[in-house]
Amino acid sequence: MTLGYEEHSPPVRPRPTPYAMGDPLAERAMELLLRESGHYPGDNADKIPDPERFLVYRVSESEHAIMDREDRRDPELTILTSSLLNPRFCLEGWYSQRVGRLRGYLPREIRKMRTRPRGPVMGVPLGNRVTELLQGNGPYENDLVQYSRPDRFECLRLHDGSYEVRDYAKAYQVPVPFHLLLREMFDVVRWFKSMLTRAYGRLCDVIEANAPKYDILRLL
Numbered sequence: 001m002t003l004g005y006e007e008h009s010p011p012v013r014p015r016p017t018p019y020a021m022g023d024p025l026a027e028r029a030m031e032l033l034l035r036e037s038g039h040y041p042g043d044n045a046d047k048i049p050d051p052e053r054f055l056v057y058r059v060s061e062s063e064h065a066i067m068d069r070e071d072r073r074d075p076e077l078t079i080l081t082s083s084l085l086n087p088r089f090c091l092e093g094w095y096s097q098r099v100g101r102l103r104g105y106l107p108r109e110i111r112k113m114r115t116r117p118r119g120p121v122m123g124v125p126l127g128n129r130v131t132e133l134l135q136g137n138g139p140y141e142n143d144l145v146q147y148s149r150p151d152r153f154e155c156l157r158l159h160d161g162s163y164e165v166r167d168y169a170k171a172y173q174v175p176v177p178f179h180l181l182l183r184e185m186f187d188v189v190r191w192f193k194s195m196l197t198r199a200y201g202r203l204c205d206v207i208e209a210n211a212p213k214y215d216i217l218r219l220l
Contacts, residue, residue, distance in 0.1 A: 019187045019189040020185050020186060020187055021126075021184060021185075022129070022184055023057070023184050024126055024129040025056075025081065025085065025125050026056040026058065026084075027056075027125065028084075028122060028123065029056040029084055029091055030054045030055065032091045032122070033053075033054040033066070034051065034053060034054055036092040037049035037050070037053050037054075040095065041100030041110050041113050042071075042099070042100070042103040042105070050069065052069065053070055055067040055069070058081070058184075062080060062081055062082070063078045063079065063080060063081060064080075065077070065078050068099070071099060071102075071103070073102070081182075084122055086122060087122055087123055087124050088122070089121055089122045090121050090122075091121075092119040093118060093119070096110060097110060124157045126157070126163065127155040127156060127163055128155075129188075130155035130165060130176065130181070131153050131155045133188050134152075134153040134155075134165065134188065134189060135153050140192070141193065141196050153165065153166065153168070154166045162175060163175070163176045167196075170196075172196065172199060174192075174199070176188075
């Protein structure tokens with residue numbers, strides 16, 4: 001069932017703080033979908049693309065909805081969040097197939113309509129957002145002036161799907177709980193500052209525990 005432009009709008013989301021994760025998966029998905037606007041099966045190629053055509057938003061722990069303002073549906077088309085988490089997932093190709101079938105095209109017709117090369121893949125939006133937030137919201141505990149380097153932080157997606165923050169200025173790395181990265185209000189900067197403080201505390205404990213050994217070495 002198709003819907004009008006203003007019907008059944010998605011729920012209003014709380015606006016994240018400047019340090020919060022937000023939903024980088026949805027933002028990346030909208031960027032990729034809009035890139036192909038005008039080239040999906042049934043699209044009017046002569047129409048100027050609407051920069052607000054797509055809205056992607058989370059509807060459950062496991063799914064995101066895709067609202068296409070040029071093709072409203074009830075219910076909206078949904079996609080597994082796990083697909084958006086796959087760095088190699090080609091969203092616009094997936095959407096072309098799905099919306100093409102919904103508009104009544106056969107698979108072979110959809111393939112023939114495909115005149116553009118395969119688009120970009122999802123990449124790692126979660127890791128990129130963490131890197132961006134940490135890089136732009138220092139200073140951090142015991143920072144020195146020379147720590148202000150543009151490539152200080154990196155949030156890597158490891159082979160098992162987990163994520164790790166690396167602070168190259170301090171030679172410090174810490175795993176970040178995956179479930180936190182999926183929370184729109186997760187304050188990653190505050191979390192990292194807390195983890196850094198704990199790491200300094202543990203280091204001080206180790207130094208104090210081994211202080212007698214250091215004193216003996218100085219006497220030798």
